[in-house]
Amino acid sequence: MKDQEYLDMDFTDLLSGTTLNRRNFLKRFGGGIIIFFSIGDASAMMQEQRRQGYPSDFNAYLRIGADGRVTCLVGKIEMGQGAITSLAMELADELDVSLDSVDMVMGDTDRCPWDMGTFGSLSTRSFGPYLRQAAAEARAVLLELAADQLKKLIDQLQIKDGTVFDKNNAKIKISYAQLTEGKIIERHLEQKPSPKKPSEFHIMGKPVFRQDAKEKVTGEAKFAGDIQFPDMLYAKILRPPAHGAKLKNVDTSEAEKIAGVQIIKDGDFIAVLHKYPDIAEKALKKITSEFDIPEAKVDDKTIFDHLLEVASKGEVVAQDGNIATGEKMTSTIIEGKYLNSYVAHAPIEPHTAAAKIDGEKITVWASTQAPFRAKDEVAQALGFAPENVRIITPYVGGGFGGKNQNQQALEAARLAKLSGKPVQVAWTRQEEFFYDTFRPAAVVKIKSGLSNSGAPVLWDYHVYFAGERGSQHFYTIAHHKTTAYGGWSGRDSAHLFGVGPWRAPANNTNTFARESQIDMMAEKAGLDPVEFRLKYLKEEKMRGVLKAAAERFGWTTAPSPSGRGYGVSCGIDAGTYVAHIAEVAVDKNTGQVQVKRVVCAQDMGLVVNPQGAKIQMEGCITMGLGYALTEEIHFKGGQILDTNFDTYELPRFSWLPKIETVLIDAKEEAPQGGGEPAIICMGAVIANAIYDAIGLRLFQLPMTPERIMDAIRQG
Secondary structure (H helix, E strand, O other), X not given: OOHHHHHOOEEEOOOOOOEEEHHHHHHOOOOOEEEEOOOOOHHHHHHHHHHHOOOOOOOOEEEEOOOOOEXXXXXXXXXXXXXXXXXXXXXHHHHOOOHHHEEEEEOEOOOOOOOOOOOOOOHHHHHHHHHHHHHHHHHHHHHHHHHHHHOOOHHHEEEEOOEEEEOOOOOOEEEHHHHHOOOOOOOOOOOXXXXXXXXXXXXXXXXXXXXXXHHHHHOOOOEHHHOOOOOOEEEEEOOOOOOOOEEEEEEOHHHHOOOOOEEEEEOOEEEEEEOOHHHHHHHHHOOEEEEEOOOOOOEOOOHHHHHHHHOOOOEEEEEEOOHHHHHHHOOEEEEEEEEEOOEEOOOOOOOEEEEEEEOOEEEEEEOOOOHHHHHHHHHHHHOOOHHHEEEEOOEOOOOOOOOOOOHHHHHHHHHHHHHOOOEEEEOOHHHHHHHOOEEOOEEEEEEEEXXXXXXXXXXXXXEEOOOOOOXXXXXXXXXXXXXXXXXXXXXXXXXXXOEOOOOOOOHHHHHHHHHHHHHHXXXXXXXXXXXXXXXXXXXXXXXXXXXXXXXXXXXXXOOOOOOOOEEEEEEEEOOEEEEEEEEEEEOOOOOOEEEEEEEEEEEOOOOOOHHHHHHHHHHHHHHHHHHHHOOOOOEEOOEEOOOOOOOOOOOOHHHOOEEEEEEOOOXXXXXXXXXXXXXXXXXXXXXXXXXXXXXXXXXXXXXXXXXXXXXXXXX
16 A cells, blocks of 8 residues: 555544544654554444443553654543653653653543543553553564664664664664654554563662652642633632522622623523632622522431431342351351441642633643543533543642542533633632532441351451442451442432542441451450461462561560550452551540551552552551541531531641551562552551550541540440
8 A cells, every 4th residue: 555545544543532534643743653552453442442431451652753752642640649650661661761751641632542530540550551562562663663774683683772773783773763753654563572571671660759749849730720821710600508409599790790700600500700710709709699408317427327228239249158057157246337427538639620612622621530531521511522622631639539520620611611711610628528529428237256266257248338349358257248238439319419439449448347347356266466367368468468567567466455556457459468557546535546657568569660659558548547537527418517627637747657668579460559559458457456555446437536535435
């Protein structure tokens, strides 16, 4: 086929799912080598990805520019988890270029391949293998091109730092930049090369300073709230006082008297726009409104009874043996009922978006974990063709699962269309607490039993509305069943407001319940909590992390409660095995808990960036202090009573314990998730340590001073 004919062929654009002419597609990138890599038919795979939601296979794009710089286009986003560095490390190592020559473009729906979203600690473990495969193919293509240029056999060549040279004569060489010469070259390989083995790594596996660190420390980093245009308007939106409230009457006449104010009314959607946000806020306060508010039938104290009342038939998610048989074998029954309240994501950056329309096209800069979902939602809401909607995701100031919803992006887009001007919507902290989804309130009921010899023989586990993630135990128990009732997402009869994923969704709740119950079983069996776990853990990986944590901590055997304030907890999340051991001190006069030390051991397979992994472990431990000790949403019906950090208490730097991290060397194994696992054990490890300190067990999260004092008073 002639080059002219090839360029004029149509094909499916993997960036947007639309049909483009090849010539037009290549024009979008300019000079350089474009390496296309795919697994199977790209168009069919795109449709399958969309049907499945999160894709099982990825198509990604590498661009090697005429200047030798490498651009990697990734549908994932960077919200503090460090993927901007770890993915670049994988690419650089496989491509044999320096890390500082890689430019990451993330979460731009016009430039990056479609992706379901950034969550589940999937960036490295799920997308990473395909990125590495792509880089390996790119490297092989460049070797072929170099062999042609240098008139050498490929076996005679090797690559270092983006330069191909003759093994026997280093003066015979050609760089990636010289190979491109500003030309567009496409070449496919009939046989796909294998990615490198760990023994061949030069970058992966070594600690690397985060690439976005300088920008964020100096304030150069751009977030959605930093996007501005000369004619941009700031929006303030009329909000209801409670979830489920209906607007009855509204009067905007006083607000309209303020110079420069533009009032937008679109049904019940009412907004005030002005070129200065403080003037828009002032005008919003001038609006008078009346709402019908539903009767409050449930609050933060009665929610748990409500959940049990409305629960539908459960689904068995794990089972072996027979519960009735297990009960007959049991000499000691232990029952526990565990509760956790609603918990907010409370990111540093509230939901924010800026939208700008140019002709028939709209661009939205949004703090979102799911830019491609936002693209579809904006297109549908505005009646735009999907190819005319572009979502750009700047840095995101924390998400933790809460920025999967794109309400602020839709609000900004609607207002940009209705006003004819660029519009920014930045939620206040009060709006963030009201509209952001919460980790759901949940109940876990467990009946477990020991035989005459002290062996665990019975495990009957029921989890209500947390979800099943992390609910399956990993101990040797002959007769067990785990049943889940409802999940962690949606808005139904169980919840009066939106709930959704919260860093390691469901697993925080389930690990708190499971590991607290295991501690009670260990005590009844007369065994130390570490000894009991090591005796009955089924998997060597879990035994390995627990042993590593105990060794680093300096654990010495003692039955609980020992008065030392030591606690232990184990868990599995995102394919990663984790064990915590903590030391706490409890003030019996105030109920205050001081977490003095936490040791966390983690087996996550190949650790791409050990420094990044340890930072995530430390962040999880810090964040976990909050849900364990103070964080909960108070509400009455649909009214949220916590609207800022004066009543919703986050962990403070003064709380931080000494944190020690241990990474198991498992570089020959596939990398697993690292953004969430270390948080799941925090509730249980602190609860178990509190029990060891004062001999009182807490069954509800958070374990506030008030709840601890209640437990002390009740003995």
